Amino acid sequence: MAYAKVEHDVVIDKLMEVFRSSGYDGASMATLAQATQLKKASLYHRFPQGKEEMAHAVLRYVATWAKSRIADVPVVSDSTPEDRLDTALKAIDELYDGGRLDCILRALSHGSAANLFQKEIGAIFETLIRSFKHLALEFGHNEQQAQQLANELMVKIQGTLIVQRSxxxxSMFKAMLAEMSAKFMKTHF
Amino acid sequence: MAYAKVEHDVVIDKLMEVFRSSGYDGASMATLAQATQLKKASLYHRFPQGKEEMAHAVLRYVATWAKSRIADVPVVSDSTPEDRLDTALKAIDELYDGGRLDCILRALSHGSAANLFQKEIGAIFETLIRSFKHLALEFGHNEQQAQQLANELMVKIQGTLIVQRSxxxxSMFKAMLAEMSAKFMKTHF
DNA sequence: GTCTATAGCTAGATAGAC
DNA sequence: GTCTATCTAGCTATAGAC
Incomplete structure (x- = not known):
């Protein structure tokens, strides 16, 4: 590639910001160009398929983020399960800026984007659920409990973002994360 | 009004359908006209302020729905709390067609609509939460438990719609409603 | 109240200079 | 790789006949 990789990451980050706050239909080429400080024609040079390709690139970035910040936490660390859960939930809290930001996965799941990215988004959700399920298993929950806890966390993240906003x-988001953290750590006897 | 009231309700219902599935930014006047079987100019005759006025009308309709189908259930009925909870949750299940439909409140909460309808949408959420809290109190939950259950129900409705879709x-939505129903009925000692 | 027709604008997308 | 300039299609909104 002829352009610097760091700059490409910055572009992806700005694109994500626009998609997340405006949604797929609300994000215009003009807005995306302004946010990235590139002209529309330059964006088309990097992403020949336009908006759709940009969204795909953003989702690849999110998938990478999920793997490195959530999924791989148990692998790279030799700390306690408590530490790893705390690290993962702090990453979630950071991703949504304490619940103030919309979820990019949801933003790219509706309107005319409803069927375009379903597969990639589903895969990212599955990665996250699998990761938190593994964490729950480490705390001593059984298979079914662990699956339920991981599902519940995903549901509450998405739901709390919406209800809190409306x-x-x-304060709801941070309270929810704390509550779910306690649920993970408390094994039922 | 010169047009029949029943027809007006049909128009509102079709507008809601488009806003819910396409979002505010994704709903174009052409789409809205096609769905209502009216021409664009006729839509502007009924809603001089265009899309924004249509969305307001839809939200007034939703607020009325919430009051009659959820909030007023305890009032009009002299049945048991179990029956009233069942009726309210069946209305929710019907509203979202078992979790297959998007939530109109969420659809009108994002993109360029993010700040336009916040107040009305917040009021509808508060109506729903207040109603389910009253139901929880009837089951013997204390003030704090009842508030938490009502909040949790709202969060899980929204979150499950998103996660289930992705x-x-x-099957997640119906399972979630059944689980929450059990939680309402089971008072902790 | 409904329609056809159209104004005026912005959308996504491309050509071609540098 | 980036830009200016431009195309066409679709958008919101209105004028005015019936």
């Missing part, structure tokens, strides 16, 4: 109560 | 597992 109710204007910015 | 994972392609259409």
């Amino acid at each position: 109710l204007g109560q910015p | 994972l392609g597992q259409p």
Whole structure:
């Protein structure tokens, strides 16, 4: 590639920001160009298929993020399960800026994008669920409990983002993460 | 009004269908006209402020629905709390067609609509939460438990709709409603 | 109240200079 | 790789006949 890799990452990050806040249909080429500080024609040079290719690139970035920040935490670390859960949930908290930001996966799941990225988005959700399920197993939960906890975490992340926004109560997200953390650590006897 | 009221309701229903599936930004006047079987100019006659006024009308309709189908259930009925909870949750299940449909409140909460309808949408969420909290109190839950259960139900409705769609597992929504129903009925001692 | 027709604009996308 | 300039299609919105 002829352009610097770091700059490409910055472009991806800016594209993600626009898709996340505006949605796929709400993100225009003009907006995306302004955010990346590139002209529209330059964006088409990097992403010949336009918006759709940009969204794919963003989702590849998110998939990489999920693997490195969530899935690979148990692998690279030799710390306790408590530490690894804390690290993973802190990454989630950071990703959504304490619940203030929309979820990019949801933003690319609706409107005219409903069927375009379904497969990639589903795979990312599955990666996240599998990762948190493994963590739950480490705490001593059985197979079914671990699966339920991981599913519940995903559901509550998505649901809390929506309800918190609509109710204007910015404390819900962090409270939910703390509550779910306690649920993971508390094995039932 | 010069047009029949029943027809107006049909128009509102079709508008809601488009906003829900396409989102606010994805819903074009052409699409809205086609869905209502009216021409664009006729839509502007009924809704002089265009899309924004249509969305407001849809949200007024949803607020009425929430009051009549959820909030007023305890009032109009002299049945048991179990029956009333069942009726309310069946209304929710019907509203989302078993989790297959997007939530209109979420569809009108993002993109360029993010700040346009926040107040109305928040009020509808509050109505729903208040209603389910009252139901929880009837089952003997204390103030704090009832509030938590009602919040959890809202969060799980929204979150399950998203996760179910992305994972392609259409059974999650009904299972979640059944699980939450059990939680409402089971008072902790 | 409904329609046809159209104005004025912005969308996504491309050509071609540098 | 980046840019200016431009195309066509679709968008919101309105004028005015019936």
